[in-house]
Amino acid sequence: MIRLEPRGPVAVSRLIGVSFAAAIAAVVLAAIPMLFAGLSVFEAYGLMAKGAFGSLFAFTEMLTRATPLILTGLAAAVAFRAKLWNIGAEGQLYAGALAAVAVGTGMISAHPIVLVPAVVLAGALAGGLVMLGPTLLKTRLGVDEVVTTLLLNFVILLFVQMMLEGPMKDPMGMGWPQSEPILDEAALPKLMARMRIHWGLIIALVCALGVYFLLKRTVWGFEIRAVGENANAARHAGIPVTATFVRVGLISGALAGLAGVGEVAGLKGYLTADLSPGFGYSGIVVAMLAGLSPIGVVFAALFIASIFVGADSMSRATGVSNYLADLIVAMALLCVLVSGLFLRFKVHLVGRNARKEAGR
Amino acid sequence: METDGSQAVPILKLDGITKRFGALTANGDVSLELHRGEILALLGENGAGKTTLMNILFGHYVADEGKVLVGSNDGDLSALEPGSPNAALVAGIGMVHQHFTLAENLSALDNILLGTETLSALKSARLPARHKLENLMSRSGLTVSLDTRVSQLSVGEKQRVEILKALYRDARVLVLDEPTAVLTPQESDTLFATLKKLAEDGLGIIFISHKLAEVLASSHRIAILRAGRKVADLPSDGCDQRQLAELMVGHEITETVREPNQPGAPLFVLNGIFAGQGRDVLHDVNLELKSGEILGIAGVSGNGQTMLARVISGLETAARGSIQLEGVDLGKASVRQMIDSGLARIPEDRHRDGVVGAMTVSENLAIESIREPENQRFGLLRFTELRERARNLIKSYDIRCQSENSPARLLSGGNIQKIVLARTLETEPKVVLAAQPSRGLDVGATSDVHKRLLAVRARGAGVILISEDLDELLRLSDRIAVIHRGVLSAAEQTEKLDRGTLGLSMAGHSEEDAA
Incomplete structure (x- = not known):
């Protein structure tokens, strides 16, 4: 039998420690199915590490993969801080992409200095507007935002498919459902020659710092934290x-x-x-793994990205499906949720015999 | 009383119970005995360890040291398995919690049966159970209509169901946690009469309380806990309130006195307020608060006090009626506008509405004024100023905390209340709404709250004091009105009132009935 007893306050070092422990536990637990698949665990993890960090190319690929994860992770973290359960980052990501394409494929033509920010702003605005509906439904009518944001994901994805089959279909695309290419002047510049890593990473890192600053040092951040931690007290104190x-x-x-x-x-x-292999959903894992800390999100995104990229590379070498990456990521989320229990409670194991004796 | 023979062997014995939470010792080497037919009052301030001790007895916590021994019917003591509520139930320990644990949508009978029978046996068990209960009710005087849904029972009746539930399970020890907190004075008298009868039948009873008068009137023996240790264990005969209070606090107590004061002009007026639905309603509430006055509002919990406080706070808009502060209409005002027009609010549930537990003391001190220029510039928080102001307030209101950066949830109830007092009173408000301001606070913190409220009155502001504690109301208020089922009576001068008449109007009897 297990008995739980509540614990007192939790130190920051402990919070960070728990995230690391959860990540390690996930990697260890994922070794069990690898053994069933007949792999040598050390070899497989070695291949994964090499695939994520083994060369400059591998490393930049990992960073490229981390870029959207940082942003969706921040999206989840900032919303969850206010206890606004935005599960719709996937849909908002597609809305942002759709707006970027709409602006960036020739709707306006201008110098990159104007066009790139216009594309970026259009994407951000579209994502924000998509989230506005569920938020207003929640505050006005008390509609559960988990349901609305989650279901909007499918609505938006279907809308994107409709646009790609119809009005936004590339006439030069050989019949494939894809948009026209983004103009060179509208594209985010690459960070390195011959690598895929791009300015999106810088934007993501700036956003992480921005969200950190917002939560920590501004009145808005103060109000977000107050509403998230205790909406009743916030309302009573006159916070809007x-x-x-x-x-x-x-x-x-x-x-x-x-x-x-x-x-x-x-x-x-x-x-x-098929732009996103579930970055919106993985963002939730990233945010949880980071303990909803915006700086932590960066590190959690790097961890998840190296698992994804490493597993791809390992699967090419060994023939084991890269679903293993999903397994580790899912395991990491479960470990974080379980470790939350250890943070809040002391766990005692109670002997079965002692129980029986006194029971009757 | 047939207690003399069995007095030698206790029915329940706590032996050297020690329980630590981190650095805090909630119970230090506490030993306690309870005999058949005895009513033991467990007295102590908040945080003295009463509830922890009872939770150990009932198996919710496991003691670090010491053990719980239960006497069998033949008189020998055996150790109770730690950490198992089920073992406690089997051993005949019944607990009536302060917050009832009843399923509102089931009948009283089904609530009592719940958990005693398997689902398949439930139907066939009803008839014998009814006989047993009717027998119990006629013996103890705990009458309840067994077929009524619990949601339709009054608070006193719900409590009787809880007690019956324990008795039905053949409890030999009954523990009641603050049983009178939700009752009118008359209901409390009935409860204690019943408990006396049950004790005469051989039940051992422990009741937790911090109300000295009822402890003296209704118990055989009093055990006092202070800071986790038992500081006294004495027969009730020959004790007086002052002695008990000083044992409870550990030092001498000076009582707060209300100086005579001449109330000034009307300051804050409620006119024909209707609000809410269901149980928490207001029905044509009129109220006039003068400057330099404390207006008390008495009532049994759940008679519309919460809605009244919410309307005055700006959290709820009245369906009809007007609210005026110095002639300015605030009928549709938001919380923000209420604060800005000089109305300070002390919420009844300070943990839920008063502070954000995860935020620091300093942040909680600034939460109502975070958008004021002294706290922010261009939307950026001014940390130095915030910290400095927090330090000053911590000093002047004597808030006990490690630093201004500790999370508020680590503070005791009294210190959390001081945070609320500090941030609301420092702006020199014109009207203070104090809802249950000393509920759950210890003697020291309570007297601090009282002094602050009297100081507000002394400087010419008005105070609306909503309380369930008649002693507090009679001591502080210039006038008292009674709220019952959402109807507020006209306020009377405190000097013309006493506990009896107030109790009757709290129970809904008009003055003509009383005469």
């Missing part, structure tokens, strides 16, 4: 709770929209309906 939710919703959606901008204007160059 509805306005705070709307603000958080816009910021969160905009961050997810930026992830879409990076993918389409920095990496792929055009929009397809």
